[in-house]
Amino acid sequence: MNSTETVISAQGLTKVFKDFWGRPKARAVSGIDFEVKRGEVFGLLGPNGSGKSTTVKMLLGLLYPSKGRISVFGHSPRHVQTKSRLGYLPEESYLYRYLNSEETVDFFGSLFHIESKERRERAEQLIQMVGLENAKRRHVGEFSKGMQRRIGLAQALINDPDLVILDEPTSGLDPIGCREIKDLILTLAERGKTVILSSHLLSDVEDVCDRAMILYGGKVQAIGTMKELLSNRNATRITSPALSRETMDKVLTLIREDTKSQEVHVDNPTENLESLFLNIVEQAQQRESETSGATSGHRVADYLRGDTSQNKSDRVLDHLTRNEDSTLTQIANTQSKPATIKEDKLADLSKTETDPAPTLKVTPKKGEDLDKANDKLSGLLGE
DSSP, X not given: OOOSOEEEEEEEEEEEEEOTTSOEEEXXXXXXXXXXXXXXXXXXXXXXXXXXXXXXXXXXXXXXXXXXXXXXXXXXXXXXXXXXXXXXEOSSOOOOTTSBHHHHHHHHHHHTTOOHHHHXXXXXXXXXXTTXXXXXXXXXXXXXXXXXXXXXXXXXXXXXXXXXXXXXXXXXXXXXXXXXXXXXXXXXXXXXXXXXXXXXXHHHHHHHOSEEEEEETTEEEEEEEHHHHHOOTTXXXXXXXXXXXXXXXXXXXXXXXXXXXXXXXXXXXXXXXXXXXXXXXXXXXXXXXXXXXXXXXXXXXXXXXXXXXXXXXXXXXXXXXXXXXXXXXXXXXXXXXXXXXXXXXXXXXTOOTTSOOOOOOOOOOTTOOHHHHHHHHHHHTXX
């Protein structure tokens, strides 16, 4: 959803790093000019050391230009209210490793003075969006790089920013995660958000960016729409349904006569590897094909999750039940009719001298006769 509103404007932007004595050491950015409109996805491309990171830091107000001007939403990047409208995902996610996902997103939300209820609602939605709902209680220090990128993206969006700056957002993610991030970028653009995407994965930029700027040596080497940058003006491609051999020969003959060249190639259209991968996975999921490899969406085994408290409780209850059954069996053997535990206790309390003594069997030890054993038993019973 592009508009005429200018979000970022840079004229003659230059940044020269100096040494301790104030002498020029490195010219990171040299007189670049560009503009970014509202609702636009703008790609920032270039090899290492081309000035991408320096440009991003000047957009964020972390570095001050040595020369030239740069404005964000019509103000200096150091303007406090302007900073509140920005969301930034750095190339490396610097997170507090002992906070979990919810605490991390909530912490960054508090920096923007968002009310606690609204922070909790946004955090829950963001964590679910980036696919970390099942890991929201884990410390982020335990996360893999891909999971850290996901929670980093969540914290970058907690303030519902109007300008989102993403530095290598798909680094460490699997192909499905990459596709989800790109879909999210397109959704943000449809809502009128402006996205700056810096990435070495050129296919990502090609898929989502409206325009791109290629830097080298701190200078703009090329800038324009993706169609303008990628179009080959020296060749023509004709796409049609499959043709018969006779028709193909006629077309080739006509083209060769018109171009006076025999270098005419015919092939079949291809799709990129990402599209092929996603299509195969989707078809396999629809067919519910079996696989001996990794799958997703399944519950982790209980013993791996450490959820054994219920099993322990069951074992204790089984033990108590077995003891109770054993006690009931002994009581049934010593009474003329079955009795419950409560009835047995009441019988003990109401017992009188006329009640017959329970019959117990004692096996005489070696060298003792039965009479001596009975006398000892009577003494123990107080008879």
